[in-house]
Amino acid sequence: DGGITQSPKYLFRKEGQNVTLSCEQNLNHDAMYWYRQDPGQGLRLIYYSQIVNDFQKGDIAEGYSVSREKKESFPLTVTSAQKNPTAFYLCASSITSKGARREAFFGQGTRLTVV
Amino acid sequence: AQKVTQAQTEISVVEKEDVTLDCVYETRDTTYYLFWYKQPPSGELVFLIRRNSFDEQNEISGRYSWNFQKSTSSFNFTITASQVVDSAVYFCALSEAAGDKIIFGKGTRLHILP
Numbered sequence: 600d601g602g603i604t605q606s607p608k609y610l611f612r613k614e615g616q617n618v619t620l621s622c623e624q625n626l627n628h629d630a631m632y633w634y635r636q637d638p639g640q641g642l643r644l645i646y647y648s649q650i651v652n653d654f655q656k657g658d659i660a661e662g663y664s665v666s667r668e669k670k671e672s673f674p675l676t677v678t679s680a681q682k683n684p685t686a687f688y689l690c691a692s693s694i695t696s697k698g699a700r701r702e703a704f705f706g707q708g709t710r711l712t713v714v
Numbered sequence: 715a716q717k718v719t720q721a722q723t724e725i726s727v728v729e730k731e732d733v734t735l736d737c738v739y740e741t742r743d744t745t746y747y748l749f750w751y752k753q754p755p756s757g758e759l760v761f762l763i764r765r766n767s768f769d770e771q772n773e774i775s776g777r778y779s780w781n782f783q784k785s786t787s788s789f790n791f792t793i794t795a796s797q798v799v800d801s802a803v804y805f806c807a808l809s810e811a812a813g814d815k816i817i818f819g820k821g822t823r824l825h826i827l828p
Binding site for chain 2: 630632634640641642643644647655657687691693696699701702703705706707708710
């Protein structure tokens, strides 16, 4: 089945450690996104990528890094520089980020907890 | 700058009642796209609808309907004869044609009481 797969579903990290969240899509979508969700804050954009080997910062990129080496994959690294990393992380993709068909489809999310 | 406001943080209604979720947006672009998503307790956001700024027709899909009014910059979502399975967080979102981001509101948590 086509879709977006995020792994793992739950992730625990010790303070000071980097951790990488996986996001894979087999929808042949050009654009991919990472959002962070906190209670009462809605979804906030971390990074997005319109095409392979290119990505842009969103509204809250500090303390995060991404790569887009393959069309299907858009991993997010939460670095030790991120002061408050405990949150629910959602990956999404869309056919394109230009034109009308830009509705995003989401994975099931990764809940990251710093212990 | 683009912005989406969902003023209703949380709503509770009794099953079978109708409920309307409000969405007000701000944009300087003349061409833009509006979306509604549903987030059930499982966490995954489910796409419900996309509306283009140049298409002001309202839309109905089963018990769901959407009222798009450019004059008031609103894109409201109504659930008719609500059911317990409608309980979720609902997000309104906006994407400007000149840009390439999708900006979300803070969401409205809807409780449908049996």
